Amino acid sequence: MATTLHSQTSAPRQQPTTVSGVAVKQVYSDADLSQVDVHQDIGNPGRYPYTRGIHETMYRGRLWTMRQFAGFGTASETNERFRVLLRKGQTGLSTAFDLPTLMALDSDDPKSGGEVGRLGVAIDTMDDMLVLYDGIDLEKISVSMTINAPAAILMAFYLAAAQERGFDVRELRGTIQNDILKEFHAQNEFVFPPEPSVGLVVDLIEYCTDCVPRWNTVSISGYHIREAGSTASQELAFTLADGRHYVEQTLRRGLAIDRFAPRLSFFFNAHNDLLEEVSKYRAARRLWATLMRESFHAQDPASWKLRFHAQTAGCSLYDKQPQVNLIRVAYQAMAAVLGGCQSLHTNCMDETLALPTEHAATLALRTQQVLALETGVTNTVDPLGGSYAIESMTDAMVREARSYFEKIDQAGGMLAAIQTGFFRREIADAAYQYQTAIDRGEKKIVGVTDCVEPDEQPLELHEVDPMAESRQLERLRRVKQQRSRDEVQRSLQAVRDAARCGENVFPALIQAARTRATVGEITAAMAEIFGRQGARQM
Amino acid sequence: MLLAKVGLDGHDRGIKIVARGLRDAGYHVIYGGIWQSPDAVAAAAAEEDADWLGLSLLSGAHMTLVPRVIDALRATGNQHTECLVGGIIPKEDTERLRQLGVCGVFGPGTSIAEIVDFLRQRSPQQTETVDLTSGVDSGDRVALPDRVLLGRLLSLIEQGGLSATMLNDLHRQRAGKTTRVMAFTGSAGVGKSSLIANLLPRLVQRDQRVAVLACDPQSPITGGALLGDRVRMSAGSDERVFIRSLAVPSGQQGIAHRLDQMLLVLAHFGFDLVLVESVGVGQGDVAIRQHVDRVYLLLQPESGDAIQWEKAGLLEIADMIVINKCDLPGADRLETELREQVNLPGSRGVPVVRAGQSEPSGWDEIIRDMTGEQ
Numbered sequence: 001m002a003t004t005l006h007s008q009t010s011a012p013r014q015q016p017t018t019v020s021g022v023a024v025k026q027v028y029s030d031a032d033l034s035q036v037d038v039h040q041d042i043g044n045p046g047r048y049p050y051t052r053g054i055h056e057t058m059y060r061g062r063l064w065t066m067r068q069f070a071g072f073g074t075a076s077e078t079n080e081r082f083r084v085l086l087r088k089g090q091t092g093l094s095t096a097f098d099l100p101t102l103m104a105l106d107s108d109d110p111k112s113g114g115e116v117g118r119l120g121v122a123i124d125t126m127d128d129m130l131v132l133y134d135g136i137d138l139e140k141i142s143v144s145m146t147i148n149a150p151a152a153i154l155m156a157f158y159l160a161a162a163q164e165r166g167f168d169v170r171e172l173r174g175t176i177q178n179d180i181l182k183e184f185h186a187q188n189e190f191v192f193p194p195e196p197s198v199g200l201v202v203d204l205i206e207y208c209t210d211c212v213p214r215w216n217t218v219s220i221s222g223y224h225i226r227e228a229g230s231t232a233s234q235e236l237a238f239t240l241a242d243g244r245h246y247v248e249q250t251l252r253r254g255l256a257i258d259r260f261a262p263r264l265s266f267f268f269n270a271h272n273d274l275l276e277e278v279s280k281y282r283a284a285r286r287l288w289a290t291l292m293r294e295s296f297h298a299q300d301p302a303s304w305k306l307r308f309h310a311q312t313a314g315c316s317l318y319d320k321q322p323q324v325n326l327i328r329v330a331y332q333a334m335a336a337v338l339g340g341c342q343s344l345h346t347n348c349m350d351e352t353l354a355l356p357t358e359h360a361a362t363l364a365l366r367t368q369q370v371l372a373l374e375t376g377v378t379n380t381v382d383p384l385g386g387s388y389a390i391e392s393m394t395d396a397m398v399r400e401a402r403s404y405f406e407k408i409d410q411a412g413g414m415l416a417a418i419q420t421g422f423f424r425r426e427i428a429d430a431a432y433q434y435q436t437a438i439d440r441g442e443k444k445i446v447g448v449t450d451c452v453e454p455d456e457q458p459l460e461l462h463e464v465d466p467m468a469e470s471r472q473l474e475r476l477r478r479v480k481q482q483r484s485r486d487e488v489q490r491s492l493q494a495v496r497d498a499a500r501c502g503e504n505v506f507p508a509l510i511q512a513a514r515t516r517a518t519v520g521e522i523t524a525a526m527a528e529i530f531g532r533q534g535a536r537q538m
Numbered sequence: 539m540l541l542a543k544v545g546l547d548g549h550d551r552g553i554k555i556v557a558r559g560l561r562d563a564g565y566h567v568i569y570g571g572i573w574q575s576p577d578a579v580a581a582a583a584a585e586e587d588a589d590w591l592g593l594s595l596l597s598g599a600h601m602t603l604v605p606r607v608i609d610a611l612r613a614t615g616n617q618h619t620e621c622l623v624g625g626i627i628p629k630e631d632t633e634r635l636r637q638l639g640v641c642g643v644f645g646p647g648t649s650i651a652e653i654v655d656f657l658r659q660r661s662p663q664q665t666e667t668v669d670l671t672s673g674v675d676s677g678d679r680v681a682l683p684d685r686v687l688l689g690r691l692l693s694l695i696e697q698g699g700l701s702a703t704m705l706n707d708l709h710r711q712r713a714g715k716t717t718r719v720m721a722f723t724g725s726a727g728v729g730k731s732s733l734i735a736n737l738l739p740r741l742v743q744r745d746q747r748v749a750v751l752a753c754d755p756q757s758p759i760t761g762g763a764l765l766g767d768r769v770r771m772s773a774g775s776d777e778r779v780f781i782r783s784l785a786v787p788s789g790q791q792g793i794a795h796r797l798d799q800m801l802l803v804l805a806h807f808g809f810d811l812v813l814v815e816s817v818g819v820g821q822g823d824v825a826i827r828q829h830v831d832r833v834y835l836l837l838q839p840e841s842g843d844a845i846q847w848e849k850a851g852l853l854e855i856a857d858m859i860v861i862n863k864c865d866l867p868g869a870d871r872l873e874t875e876l877r878e879q880v881n882l883p884g885s886r887g888v889p890v891v892r893a894g895q896s897e898p899s900g901w902d903e904i905i906r907d908m909t910g911e912q
Contacts, residue, residue: 099546319646445647
């Protein structure tokens, strides 16, 4: 079998565009910066509007946090993987939950069959949370949890478990994703209708602002919007619009802007187009700083600074020649670092095939370590700042985002635009255009549309433990046997009452966690008041 | 082609791209949505008389869920729907899925053209003749095998109509059956499917057997169509509800070919109510009036629709006007305008109802109007 490799070295016929389909000029010059004020719009690192980064010394002072996303099976297996990652030099934890947990269902729910512990760790009660972080010093290690619809419930489990282990909750550091709006735009992991869903997000912000002051209360996420097929500027605009909505709703609760804004964080995608991505991050900082200072009148510089986690683009990876994914991930990680991220997850090469093996997870972490220790890009702050191309693209990105903000306002604001399907339509159109460009040969993918290899060496893959589901079901059965049914019922009633009166449900959730009420039971109690949101149209 | 996602995984980028791609390649694509149960998918395949059922799974639970869908399909007595699977499927599982009877598996990076080529090489099975007298349950349910038969009959009507003999039989048998037919009309985006979705559970509660004919436009250029109304309506797989999506070519006044024949067959199957959702096209919509007992015209605030409908003479054919999405600003003004309009001397005094999440009583009012309850 002969391999036919050909590479396209002749100049492409049509004008090149970015991954998002934006035309790129052959050369940029000072003429492209006529609308940019070097001092006001670009400024200096660590100074408003933070286009060049939120810290004066950036990575010379401190590297980004290498935070690899992990979770599978039951809490015990995930706890073991966490310890391995910490031993290999990872500096923070990031927790992946399984689909039933993300959808607020218990492991023993008939709808959970086949999904328990498959894509992440299964959590049913606070007992699972105790096992999950067992032996890890929660006052030293920061923990991130990727959970949305039941975020308040899982956060309550986390706090109750930390207290039971004797930690001071005021010292806990970490992030909970808690961003329900992007679920309605893109990822479809919602349970309640939009309005009460946002109410829960604000409940968590309000509670943690008072009691867990070092915790990042929302990780306002563009990542999933981009994965669903949006362009870079849609990712940027919709994410910041979501952030704006959370700020407005929290202000309506009567919290002062500078009390909670410093604990809002962001989460962006790191896709293939290096220049476009770097511009996106820089534009995000400028936009957020301006919004916080000019529109919301925040006084504390900490409120102006957009801090973000980045993850390399899962949607850019392929199952053909999967080791090539290593190379894609490395370039994407470079974009995130040149864009000034605060923490980073690099995807594993086997992502499109299965959950990562330990070997693939190690290589993904090593990718970040090489970037940090060997490439030299950490030695100077915002090294691409001042490039004609980068500054011009950054400015274009800012203007594009602002025009989207206007469109959302014209549609009647965030919730109205969700109801009319504005975001979903925009994203689906962009996704279809991108696919069409690939199908027409305008966009090339190594190993898929070009440079194809007929015989591929398969990778060793992570085997899903077929017994994890039954082990988790057994754990849950035991917890249900040992808890006091009356206590559980009373605590669920307190959750219902709080939800009915429009109070912050969080204190009731912590009590419910202690009685060992399950994620599914607590969710069902809230759904009696809030209702459930069915699937939405295309 | 019926496309759906089973299980909890809601990542729908791929399936939506495939839906659009196949539409543009000239297929009638029915989008069944996310979170579908195997039973609901099997019922949909029967009702839509799908040649192909495309399942998308990215969660790795395919070896649990796909066999359940195949079993559910077989349990309905559906012999002809071919099953395709797309998503993240490891090589060794591809083989196992084929052994289960899945006829094609498509991984990440598959182009639309590859899928179209695959479908063209395997043209769907030929329609066999249908004997109307077989399997029709004279009881009060459309049993599942009958669901397959009814789905198939509606396709026969779409493709060329029933024979004169059969039509005569149906006409004779129709005597004494009271199936009421309700049309829902209004411009695109006014919320016709959402309204029907809110009415269905209320009708089921009243033990009404309901068939829905959801019409969506067909492209005059490719002949393709993307029928997306099921997503909002699928009220689980309650046996009293039957939903069929229909592609309507342009220039047909927003209703399907041979609608009268479809209504005859649905009456024969003993439905109490048939809800026809017309394509929101505007002026031509008056044609629907000849086929149905009542016409519900949907308007939404701030859309300028009222004026357009008035021009088209549509306010005259409506038996009830529904101000849908009445939570939006401008509902009060629209209501005032409409009441002035319909209560002019010499007009019929059409009732105006507000419906939306904040006014569920509007839904009950529409139901009372439909079922003739006081």
